[in-house]
Amino acid sequence: MAIIQSNECISPDIYKMSVTFSGTVLPGQFFMLRAWDKDPLLSRPISVHDYVPGKVTFLYQVVGKGTKILAKLKTGDNVEIQGPYGNGFPEITGDLCVVGGGIGVAPLYYLVKHYKEKKPNGNCRVYLGFRENAYCVEAYEAIADEVILDIGGIITNQLRVQPDEVVMTCGPEIMMASVAKTVPLENVVYVSMEAHMACGIGACLGCTCETKSGNKKVCKDGPVFLREEVFYV
Structure with a gap:
């Protein structure tokens, strides 16, 4: 408690x-x-x-x-x-590009903060997309090197990824699928999947998702996956 x-x-x-x-x-x-x-x-x-x-x-x-x-x-x-x-986002050695949509921006703040604490000289760019009301934007601006904001549009239309950036994304599945298709295959992309969960530890099999290597549990094997595992790019 x-x-x-x-x-x-x-x-x-x-x-x-x-x-x-x-x-x-x-x-x-x-x-x-x-x-x-x-x-x-x-x-x-x-x-x-x-x-x-x-x-x-x-x-x-x-x-x-x-x-x-x-x-x-x-x-x-x-x-x-x-x-x-869950397994969470991995630590990386290169620059970071983060793409969040709606309430999917929630886990990305701690990701950016943790990255800048571990790699203060690393570059981190953040894309935030909202349908109507934006929130937490100032918090991201305080820790990221650049924040690109979109309200009411399609945030992936603005997405421009540098060759050395690792991309991490969380948000509506349609947005993450767009990120997976937009980002060049040379870049590593991690996606945070969402599913209905009953136990959180993989015992109930309620959050099983289809992946390239067979069915996996979002709560235990994820929620973070490489894009090619779940979007088959």
């Missing part, structure tokens, strides 16, 4: 929650959150937005009963968190 330090609405239906946690967290990993007894049945998988020793932060969108309950929690309330789960 974790104690909520803050839980605020930062944009319509978008909340940022920080809770107590001590442990090791990698960019791209997620937790299973629960603040109810039996209804809804399943916990909610929420990706890590940020982490500092003693505190993990989640950025989530209110879309159903579970997230509506999470949004009503106050500072000092308890919330059950299990994790971190």
Whole structure:
């Protein structure tokens, strides 16, 4: 059980929650959150937005009963968190290009921050696409070398990748598929997949996805995959 330090609405239906946690967290990993007894049945998988020793932060969108309950929690309330789960984004030696769409921008902030901490002289460019309301843009601008923003359009239309950049993306599957097709094959591309999850540890097989090398579990084998594994470019 974790104690909520803050839980605020930062944009319509978008909340940022920080809770107590001590442990090791990698960019791209997620937790299973629960603040109810039996209804809804399943916990909610929420990706890590940020982490500092003693505190993990989640950025989530209110879309159903579970997230509506999470949004009503106050500072000092308890919330059950299990994790971190998943393989996360790998550390890289070259420059980084990040592409996020909608609530898919959530796990990319900790990725960029972690990258700049490990490689302060490395170059990191960030593409952020939103349908209507943008959020967290200033936070990205504070840590990235360049931020390209698109509201209401198609962010991948603006995507320009340098030969030495590694691309990491999270967002709607149609956007990530576009990234996979747009980026030259010479560049390495990692995608963070989303799926309905029941357990978070691969036991229930509820989040199985088809890959080039057979069916895999998004929660355990992912959520981060190489693009050629899931989009067959």
